[in-house]
Amino acid sequence: MSTIYHLTRADDWEAARPSGHYTADTLASEGFIHCSTRAQLLAVAGRFYHGQTDLVLLAIDTRRLTAELRYEESEPGQWFPHLYGPLNLDAVLAALPFPPGPDGSFTFPPQI
Numbered sequence: 001m002s003t004i005y006h007l008t009r010a011d012d013w014e015a016a017r018p019s020g021h022y023t024a025d026t027l028a029s030e031g032f033i034h035c036s037t038r039a040q041l042l043a044v045a046g047r048f049y050h051g052q053t054d055l056v057l058l059a060i061d062t063r064r065l066t067a068e069l070r071y072e073e074s075e076p077g078q079w080f081p082h083l084y085g086p087l088n089l090d091a092v093l094a095a096l097p098f099p100p101g102p103d104g105s106f107t108f109p110p111q112i
Helices: 010-019 025-029 038-049
Strands: 003-009 055-061 068-075 078-084 092-097
Touching: 003 010, 003 038, 010 055, 038 055
Parallel strands: none
Antiparallel strands: 003 055, 055 092, 068 078
C-alpha cells in the first residue's frame, strides 16, 4: 500500500467530514494540497507546526485518490506529494490526533 500523510487542524478536518471531501487552504492559493511521505513527515511537522496542539494526521491511501497526485521537487532533492484537487475522504485510512511532545516536537502515533 502506498500511504502519504497530511497535517491539518482538527476543526478543519471536522468541517470537511460531512461533505465527503477535504480542501486545504493551499488548494485555493497554490493549486494543490501539500502532503508528505512517512520519511518527510516529522521534519515537515517540526518546521511548520512546532508546538501546535490542535492537529490531526491524515493517513491517505494513494490508490483511492480521485484527484491527481504529483510528486514534485519542493526543495533540492526533496520530492513531495502534491494533491491537485480535493481529498476524497474514502481515501483517508486514518485520522489520528497528532499532539506535540512537551518540547513542541512530534513523533509518530503508535498506530502508524
